[in-house]
Amino acid sequence: MKKNGNRITTAGCRILFIGLLLTLSKMYAASSDTDGQEMNFASFFQEGVRLAGSGDYETATRHLQAGLQQDWNSVERRRLLTYLGSLNTSRDPEQAWHWLLQAIMTPCSSELIYLRTFLDFGEFLYRQDHCEAAIGAAENVTARKHAHSGLLFSAHFLIARSYQKLELTDQAIFHYQKAVEAGKNVPYKFNYSVAEKALQQLQPREAKP
């Protein structure tokens, strides 16, 4: 039964990871300005996201990697490095790790991008089975009460999954609950059902008499 549950969780995580990449791209796109230089970066970045969305990770990576030679501002560069890292977490972990480290070293005036890096850093650690470290990275986001609710959702959800992987169920439930709470606070239409489902799995309803 437990094994079965783990299988469901693993499959769920895979779906989630793909979903996360797509959500990420939407969040990045949503945070783009409408002005000139930003428009250039946005269109360049969007092209990479589109390629990744079509499943052609290699071309997407090549495209985005070429962008590292461009003279973007530090926020854009951090965004690019972070996305490259998250995109390549499975395909080329060492390179992904370096991009994420570079992202952390890139000064950033945008809180959204700044925190996003820690979240993707945590996601990388989670996927490398460094669950405790993943929690630590995600806590950089949850420590900020005023962080964007979408980020808080992702952070609590990552922490919850990490605790679940570590078989610390109580903590996992707590953070799934926090994730659902944060998901409800997102000011636009936001799908947090994955956290609700995980919660239901860990907290089965009491059998009716």
Next chain:
Amino acid sequence: MTRSRISIFLVLFYAGCLLHAQPLCQFKEADIIIPETAPGIVQLAAEELQKHLHQLTGGEFPIGQGGNHEFSLILGNAPQNQVLNLDLDSLPRDGFFILTTGKSVHILGRDNPSTRKANLFYLMYDCQDRATLLGVYEFLEQQGIRWPAPGEINTFFPNKTILSSTIGLQRHQPVFTDRMGCEYWNFMQRYQDSTEYVKSNEEVFLWGLRLKLSGRTSAIGCHTEQFLKLWEIWKDHPERFQLMKDGKRNFNYLCWTDPAVEEVWFRSADAFFSGEKPETAGLSHLNSWRGQNSPREFFIDPMDHGSKNDGRCLCPRCEEFRRQHPCPDDTELVWTVIASVAERIRDKHPGKLIATLVYPPKHHLPTTIKLPDNIAVRICLPGAKTAALPQRLKGELQRIKEWSDILGKDQVPLWTYQCEIFGRKLPGPPEVYPGLFASYLQHIRPLAAGISNEIHGLSHTYRNMDMYIQARLLWNPDRDLNTELKEYFEAYYGLQAGPVLQALFQRFEENWIRYWRRVTPDSTDMEKVGLARDGQALKKIIWSEIYTPAEMQHIEDTLKQAETLCAGNAEHLRRVRMLRPWLFDIMKEERNEVMHLRDLCPDIDVFSRPWEQTTAVPLINASRLKQESLQFGTCQLRVDNKQLQIRVIAHEPTPEKTLTDPKRPTGDHGLWRDNVLEFFFFADDTLTQLMVNDLGAWSCRRVSSQAVSWEPLPGVDVKVEKTETGFLCKLIVPRANFPGETLLFNVTRSRRVKDSAEENSTLSPGSKLGNWHNPESFARLHFKP
């Protein structure tokens, strides 16, 4: 003839009274006399007077035509005031007379004659003639009554029962015409602590009136370009919008040299002044003239620009215009349109004005365009905080003077900003500066008509004191600031806690000045804003350098002291206690958002001393999950001969069980998998990670935003020696690699031996697992001689 004789007699009588001024008129009860059909404003003035005086003295103050008491308070255009023949037209907006005789006090100014019940929003914002009401508030102030915060519960009544007024004539008028309040209309919605003060916005309007704020005067508005929504009707005319660097058109900004742009502004202004709807101007997609706040003025103002797009059109025509009219921004270009529209409406709509802001992208005084006489401007400037920076203040005053010389002081109102919190750029630290504000007012006094100060806060409690003091000083900047502050704190928090809190707020102001000077270059070039752009950097500066843990503790201690001091007075205690949830707790929370790691990171002084005199800092558990004890480890640091020397002593009872790969060569990238020590250095935006295993192999990775490289630090020397209890790692790093006086540093240990769970330890407590590569979690080394 007879009337003029009476007038002369009265004037002589009052002059005589003034020469021998003494508080002759004293009373406890009086009739409040108003006209039989009193204007709504005068009725409200009478009710305010009655309510306050009754609460002060306990006496009766019936409102009517008099006859109940020996003394009387006569308001507005009551017949008894009309015969005084005082020249109300000689008074500026909001000016009034208070005349005291042996048995009566007359309060009068120009009042809106409408007999409808006074609408407080209208009175606060738009009513030009409401002077009797302000006169009543002045009289109440003279009795010692104060309104240090919004809400009836916060009114201060002095301990007296007899009213007194100096016999003679007083003429009152504000020094600054423009004294607009900020966020009164949306107070309940905007501030979570609003219900601690009031039950409705009406009470807040009343506060603003009691503080004698001016309401809307001239050139109140902004970025009306956006409100025209021309992108909805000019879809087929992209050439009428901004051409950006990349050759694309941006529909958020107009091309101001396009003839259609001037035409649409002209048609809009014409229709607006003619009382027509936007449809008449060809703007059928608009339901109303949004952004136009005064029937006397039509606002033409470009949309706010972004940090990377200044909104300027780069089409050949605009560029050619700029070549012919050189200017640091688009002042000349936009003013060409504004001036032309103003010229065109002048004859058709005499007395009407075209209004705009002096704000980017037209922040300068136009020099190639003749300014028409039917314009109104408001100059947008940083404001009072500039008084902390002499050169910037000089630049700011020069800009005001340029306009003042042309339009006249009375036509130059300012829009200033006390809102570093805006967009959560710098939330938490109190942006409090009554001293700077008082100083700034003295500087602008000969140059400007006043200030609309945009003062925001995370709660109203943050800004209450500043708002109160600012209103008092805008009415009369000659008021002594120290007296005002003392009065405020004692009236609001009581005689015991007041002085303690006054000192605390004084410290807030000093802290703000330190911070502001730290992040803002003092230059007359106002375009240079330095660090003031990057909120992340600003937050770190203020929370690490100004509001340090010690400073936060000081605030905590002060609040405790104030709470103890006013424990005997429930109302004072309630007000003091409000400073916790609505100010200090918010500060703590916001600080924690930025400093939760840094507060955990130690500061370590590194001296040039023998090892025996060097502190051995223990490595502590880096796991948040495993609480069991670790194998002991310590780190020592010293400088010698321009070298940073580090020793880590690692206790290891089972060295033979090490999981280190014995074949791992120095320079191997996978060395982190071994039984390993990792040294982290962060300087110049570059992380240096030096990994050393228990067998002495090591590798070094350097990470910056631009690159990752595997190369040893120049001159570094690494040695590992076995000891009786484990191993000793000696590391020597030439200081030339990190020449600064401080260095972010950490050392971590991952103990990996057979038959034992992995143990992770760290020198810096902030650097738990997951943050080992985050320089914000490192210790700070301070190199000492």
